[in-house]
Amino acid sequence: MSLSGGTVLMDICDPHDFRRGSSGSRGNDDLIFAVSKSSDLLCVNKVSPQKGFWGARYTLALMGVFGIASAYSMRVNLSMAILAMVRSGNATKNNSSNNCPAPDGDDEEASDEIEGEFEWDENVQGLMLGAFFYGFVLTNVLGGRAAEYFGGKKVLGLGIVLTGLFTVVSPVCAWVGPELFFVSRFAQGLTEGVTFPAMHILLATWIPTLERTKFSALVYAGIDFGTVVTLAVSGWLCHSGFLGGWPSVFYIFGGLAIIWGFFWVFLCFDRPEDHPRISREELLFIKSQTTEGGKSTETLPVPWRAIFTSMPFYAILFLHFGNNWGFYTLLTETPMYLNHIQHFDLKSNGLLSALPYLCTGMFVLVYGVAVDLVYRRDQPSLTTIRRVSALIAAYGPILGLIAMCFVDCDRTLAVVALCFAVGLNGAVYSGHMSSHMDLSPNFAGTLMGITNTFASTPGFLAPSVTSAITKGKQTLNAWRTVFGLSAGIYFVTVTFYIIFITTETQSWNEGRTKKTIGTSVFRRLVHLYMYMCSPYEPF
Structure with missing residues (x-):
């Protein structure tokens, strides 16, 4: 399917080409839109968890x-x-009244206790x-x-x-x-x-x-x-x-x-x-609903003043x-x-x-x-x-x-x-x-x-x-x-x-x-x- 400007609409895109997603309100019918890093393909997927039991x-x-x-x-x-x-x-x-008495049988318990080796x-x-x-x-x-x-x-x-x-x-x-x-x-x-x-x-x-x-x-x-x-x-x-x-x-x-x-x-x-083993569906689901943190390639300067005010x-x-x-x-x-x-x-x-x-x-x-x-x-x-x-x-x-x-x-x-x-x-x-x-x-x-x-x-x-x-x-x-x-x-x-x-x-x-x-x-x-x-x- 073609869009204006020659952009092609795809159903899925390579997870490793995924750059950024956006979504609307919550729900399984939401769509995410991702632009491939390697082409001008516009990819569209539903925002839903991956299929299968484990992700x-x-x-x-x-x-x-x-x-x-x-x-x-x-x-x-x-x-x-x-x-x-x-x-x-x-x-x-x-x-x-300010101390608890030893319970019955405490003498037997004490005999079984371990005597430590450090005098602290x-x-x-x-x-x-x-x-x-x-x-x-x-x-x-x-x-x-x-x-x-x-x-x-x-x-x-x-x-x-x-x-x-x-x-x-x-x-x-x-x-x-x-x-x-x-x-x-x-x-x-x-x-x-x-x-x-x-x-x-x-x-x-x-x-x-x-x-x-x-x-x-x-x-x-x-x-x-x-x-x-x-x-x-x-x-x-x-x-x-x-x-x-x-x-x-x-x-x-x-x-x-x-x-x-x-x-x-x-x-x-x-x-x-x-x-290397994540599914495409799970990757897109995660990226569509998270604000990225912990960027390894572009670490933002800490706004110390803003934090401490x-x-x-x-x-x-x-x-x-x-x-x-x-x-x-x-x-x-x-x-x-x-x-x-x-x-x-x-x-x-x-x-x-x-x-x-x-x-x-x-x-x-x-x-x-x-x-x-x-x-x-x-x-x-x-x-x-x-x-x-x-x-x-x-x-x-x-x-x-x-x-x-x-x-x-x-x-x-x-x-x-x-x-x-x-x-x-x-x-x-x-x-x-x-x-x-x-x-x-x-x-x-x-x-x-x-x-x-x-x-x-x-x-x-x-x-x-x-x-x-x-x-x-x-x-x-x-x-x-x-x-x-x-x-x-x-x-x-x-x-x-x-x-x-x-x-x-x-x-x-x-x-x-x-x-x-x-x-x-x-x-x-x-x-x-x-x-x-x-x-x-x-x-």
Whole structure:
């Protein structure tokens, strides 16, 4: 069929000739128009997913799940291993109102406990638990920019594999001395700091906007999957004596990260058009509904001024910090709380510490699918979805942390409250964790790098603050202070996010910096009032 000017209309075009697409409203009858790079052919295709059960983007997502899970397994393994590494102190066990008495049969449990080989006091333990994050905060922005220059595949893969290598040598470092072990954990943080910015670049490049909420929830469910497996298995490994007991925690999870790297190299690619096995239909579907990010051939200059004068950006930044404070407090300190306050033995501790994150993983999958269905059927604004998800992700932990202040010595209630606090936090992946891609797909990696740098400081601040509060007084009152502080930080930061967040792609997404890019507080408050009056009207 011929068009004016001699242009020929085709049904399909070579995926590798595809340059740019545009589409109208949502629906399976939309058309995309692509101009071939090698000719003046105008190609027309329906905007619909590829035929068949499995697509290249599903492979990327599945490998992303395992990659994130592997990264988190190396991050959290010390939380459990340190209980077997360190000699137990003279724990106070009495029946006062401020201490939980040891349960019946505790003497038998104690006889089966492992006596560690390192004499690290609570301050040193807090320092070791935070060492990872001292390195982690230094490479997030660098990782985002590197992924935008060189591609998310290379940066993410190299970061996880190097983290695996440093993890494998951790036991040797610990035997040499605490200083070298600190350095090894610091190095793991440095190499793993690129993980989330690089993953954000890949999601922004590969995943269509309509599927981004679902795929983000799926990929980042790897956090909870990795945490569950690591905490549960680590307790058993430490107690089993396999490969020396606690050293096996580092050998196994570091080795799995290295193995993952081999599969990542051959199965995943930076951009859809680079994939040698992607179908034409899937390529055109992806390109028609994504705003490209992570360009390897034309990297845009970062509009720093526009970013740092953007109130929606600060909304993500503050909530990211608040969420991580509560998350890292529970992640790194739950095993110690269950050990010192509730007197669970090491094997039970691992399983119970993992249980809340199992609840999170299940909630993430269910919630991600539910949000996707609601979005397609009722079509609420994306801003509504982000706000509702943020509220669930924050108020679940707030209520759970408050409940932790009142469970006292009831072991069952303590575990239920922890599951509630951690489980509902799974909505975060459909909330602020997707907001970076909303504001700027081109700079999603850089934005994630900036916010994750600031938000990772609780990784070393929370253990240090907890150690300072509980030092020499592993009491109920001390832990109530820890939980209450986290709940307060959640509340303040989520309130700020709800007021100032938007899902509109910012003008500086194309690298243009405008003096007027900042959003006034008054304007955002007016928008919030309008939103509350008409919750399904985007703004």
